[in-house]
Amino acid sequence: MKTDARIWLLFAGLALMHLLLHVGFGIGRAAPDLLTVALLLGAREVGMGRAAGMGLLFGLLEDALSVLSFGANSAAMTIVAVLGAVTRDLFVGDSLFFLVSYFLIGKWVRDLVYWFMVGETLRQPFVDQVLIQGLIGGMYAAIVGVVLLAVTGLRQEAPA
Amino acid sequence: MPAYGPEPETNGGRRPGMLAITFLLLALSISYLPDVAQQRIAWTLRVSILRPFLATQERILAARMNAQNVEQLMGQIDSMTAVLSTQAALFDENSTLRKLLDLAERAGPSFLPTTVLRGGTAGSESMFLVRVGAAQGIYEGAPVVTWRGLVGVILEVQKEISRGMDWTHPDFKVSAMLQDGTMFGIVDNRRRAFREVDRLVLNGTPFNEDALPGTPVLTSGLGATYPRGIPVGVIDEVEATQGQWGKSYWLRPMVEPGEVTHVLVARRGAGGDVGALWLADSVQVGEARTQLGRRP
Numbered sequence: 495m496k497t498d499a500r501i502w503l504l505f506a507g508l509a510l511m512h513l514l515l516h517v518g519f520g521i522g523r524a525a526p527d528l529l530t531v532a533l534l535l536g537a538r539e540v541g542m543g544r545a546a547g548m549g550l551l552f553g554l555l556e557d558a559l560s561v562l563s564f565g566a567n568s569a570a571m572t573i574v575a576v577l578g579a580v581t582r583d584l585f586v587g588d589s590l591f592f593l594v595s596y597f598l599i600g601k602w603v604r605d606l607v608y609w610f611m612v613g614e615t616l617r618q619p620f621v622d623q624v625l626i627q628g629l630i631g632g633m634y635a636a637i638v639g640v641v642l643l644a645v646t647g648l649r650q651e652a653p654a
Numbered sequence: 655m656p657a658y659g660p661e662p663e664t665n666g667g668r669r670p671g672m673l674a675i676t677f678l679l680l681a682l683s684i685s686y687l688p689d690v691a692q693q694r695i696a697w698t699l700r701v702s703i704l705r706p707f708l709a710t711q712e713r714i715l716a717a718r719m720n721a722q723n724v725e726q727l728m729g730q731i732d733s734m735t736a737v738l739s740t741q742a743a744l745f746d747e748n749s750t751l752r753k754l755l756d757l758a759e760r761a762g763p764s765f766l767p768t769t770v771l772r773g774g775t776a777g778s779e780s781m782f783l784v785r786v787g788a789a790q791g792i793y794e795g796a797p798v799v800t801w802r803g804l805v806g807v808i809l810e811v812q813k814e815i816s817r818g819m820d821w822t823h824p825d826f827k828v829s830a831m832l833q834d835g836t837m838f839g840i841v842d843n844r845r846r847a848f849r850e851v852d853r854l855v856l857n858g859t860p861f862n863e864d865a866l867p868g869t870p871v872l873t874s875g876l877g878a879t880y881p882r883g884i885p886v887g888v889i890d891e892v893e894a895t896q897g898q899w900g901k902s903y904w905l906r907p908m909v910e911p912g913e914v915t916h917v918l919v920a921r922r923g924a925g926g927d928v929g930a931l932w933l934a935d936s937v938q939v940g941e942a943r944t945q946l947g948r949r950p
Contacts, residue, residue, distance in 0.1 A: 513704065514707060514710065517704060517707035517708060517710075517711060518707040518708075518710035518711050518714070519710070519711070519714060520711055520714070520715075541670040541673075542671060542673070542674040543669065543670035543671070543672070543673025543674045543676075543677070544670075544673070545674070546673065546674040546677035546678055547673070547677050549681070550677045550680060550681050554684075554695065554699060555699060555703060555704065557695075557696065558696040558697075558699035558700050558704055559696075559700075564684065564685065564687075564692040564695075564696060565681070565682075565683075565684035565685030565686070565687070565692070566685065568681040568684045568685075569681045569682050569684070571681075572677055572678050572680075572681035572682075576677075576678060579674070611685060
């Protein structure tokens, strides 16, 4: 199977798994944010425009389940997708350090933007929601993302 | 991730950037859409892409609710069973006590009501203690009875407590007769492998006379240990014949010692014939037990 096909397969699988775990099984934070992992993974494989479109779609899917903060997830995911696509032009290779940083910062930025967009009435304290929960979620996403890339054989070390 | 390659969307130069900006603006503007539009978008997604996932959640929730309902129902059934079983025991004990009270009322001061205590240790299976003693007029050899009939006899008397044996003890013997007084003999027990199947046997009865099954057997009063007329059991069937001169019969006991909790103990001067005390209930019950009692 070609690498591109595997990437897209993983991308779709992660999105489905995220919806199954979070929506279907209602697991909540115990399950990782696979949608963001999938988006970060896909954003580096397609152009900025398509990445933004995917981010908007993913954000809308999450917004469809939130009554009071419709649009916050859409904005957060679209921005993360665009930034993820931009990193393609800024960083070359996929060293372990880069991948961990990429997934961790990507997930953290998603939570940060969401915190800004969600509005004061629903917003939790910055330290709690962004610094603590955001970083924990970022580390969780980084571990899951790196493990998935390693398991699927999609990670290729960049030449030194 | 695959190694760095050329930008996929190179056609049109600025096109990817414009597309991204468009999506970005769209995403940022969604928050400011009217509520109706937001709800319409959300509803469309919920009934299309998200539908299978929401349906999965519904099914899981329903399964959890069903599991909780089953647990609740099981809990209710257990509670009801516990209550009913307790009530059944209470009802049974209440009935037994009422009948014992009736018997005590009929017997007057010649019998003392008391509670049976069992040691529960090895070797004490056929022994029991009663919380009455010499101070209450209890004597060695005093019969211990219930509303059904004879339980056993007091062996050792102290001031406030006495020790007795029930009819399953190997040393138990009582002179007995048929209710109509036509046949006399000695009742003792036959131990079996299990205490639940210990039996009473009426020995030494004449060979040429037959005792019909279901006939009540009472104490005869001979030997002056037991007053006359306490029900012991009912005739079940012939156990054995001794040559051409005697027969023995299996008896169905009137009292199962294991289920006895409250008894009456005879005091000195209880009287020579107490048969009238049991005619109202025990003998009738004894006849009914002929259908239900144990067999050898």
